[in-house]
Amino acid sequence: MPIMRAAFASRFDDADPLAALTVGDQPEPSLPDDDWVSLRVTASSLNHHDLWSLRGVGLRADQLPMILGCDAVGIDPDGNEVVVYPVVPTPGDPRGMSILSEHFPGTLAERVAVPRWNLLPLPAGLAATDAACLPTAWLTAWRMLTTKGRVAEAEAVLVQGAGGGVATAAVALAAAMGKRVYATSRDAAKRERIAGLGATAVEPGARLPERVDVVIETVGAATFDHSLKSAAAGARIVVSGATAGHEPKVNLRRVFAMQLEILGTSMGTPADLADLLAFCAERDVRPVVDSVVPFSRVEEAFARLHSGDVFGKVVVDHTA
Known part of the structure; x- marks a missing residue:
């Protein structure tokens, strides 16, 4: 053999x-x-x-x-x-x-x-x-933004815990789509690098200048309350991970009063990957x-x- x-x-x-x-x-x-x-x-x-x-x-x-x-x-x-x-x-x-x-x-x-x-x-x-780099982390971020988050209908996006593979991909992709992007990180050096990708980088839990239409959530319990408070009416909170706790407290009154959508996802389809490859090639996104x-x-x-x-x-x- x-x-x-x-x-x-x-x-x-x-x-x-x-x-x-x-x-x-x-x-x-x-x-x-x-x-x-x-x-x-x-x-x-x-x-x-x-x-x-x-x-x-x-x-x-x-x-x-x-x-x-x-x-x-x-x-x-x-x-x-x-x-x-x-x-x-x-x-x-x-x-x-x-x-x-x-x-x-x-x-x-x-x-x-x-x-x-x-x-x-x-x-x-x-x-x-x-x-x-694309088939797992970037594909997950792409599906979170497009299929689940319906980012084409959005103007502003919040990415929690940028620095990791999925979250950093979401920042880069959303910025390339022309969205206003906010991203959180506990690390000052990472916040500086996130800003270089086209996002407004803030500390976890910081009040944003506006409420956002899509939240990319890969952190979990540590950031979920901030995700809820940062979401505009009708916003989509898309979850693909829980690196800091998988059982957050959820204010259900905020969920129904603001008509929020909490959506789970993982990976994507071959068609999603084909779209992502084409987007990166055509928009010169790396x-x-x-x-x-x-x-x-x-x-x-x-x-x-x-x-x-x-x-x-x-x-x-x-x-x-």
Whole structure:
């Protein structure tokens, strides 16, 4: 069986997830059926999902070793440069689907196997290391703004906890759409960088100059009351994460009096990803990249993400 280099979870360690990371040889991915193809990976990016996997969230011990990584750009069997949509059909999963690295080997390897219909052409002018940032975090932000948030009807947007992958993507995308964007962060240095993306950066809980039409909420209990108070009548509060608590107190009188919509979402569809790729190519929007690390030093990429100091995406260049 052909062997390849990969970054994988070899065990679980909730206290020190980096200790559960192994970089070494693994079998090249098998193809479950004729509709799947094997790609040579040229670029990938990390998500907090990878750290959660190392902690044992969403994986069982009998699934180890599991190659990590959701996002990738690669070369298909016909020599085309393609972007990988990371959600794959998964019989036996209660959702009927999963993202790469949950049931099927992920993208932090020399090769990855995916269904052929999960491949989208890499637009001209968009670098592989940029496009590799888009399929998970940026796709989630895109769907939050467009499909769920109906941002086309909005003038002002609040993004809570900017600095992480999804929130930073939402700031950049909303600004590129011409919206007035407010963004919160506890970190003064990150607020300065957020302002450079076109947002008005404020401390968490700060009173805004106006109420907004769309709130992007990935923080949870720590910011949810501020999200409610900052929402204009009829606003959409779109939730895709709860990094600081998943059980906020909700003032229901405000919800019904202001006719607010609280909407949940995750990821997006292949059509959403195609729209996002086209938007970035046509509007010259590029992902916010914290750092690009060669695959030979992929452990450093994980350490950077785990540090909590990242601003934007950590990218792995598989050609370096």
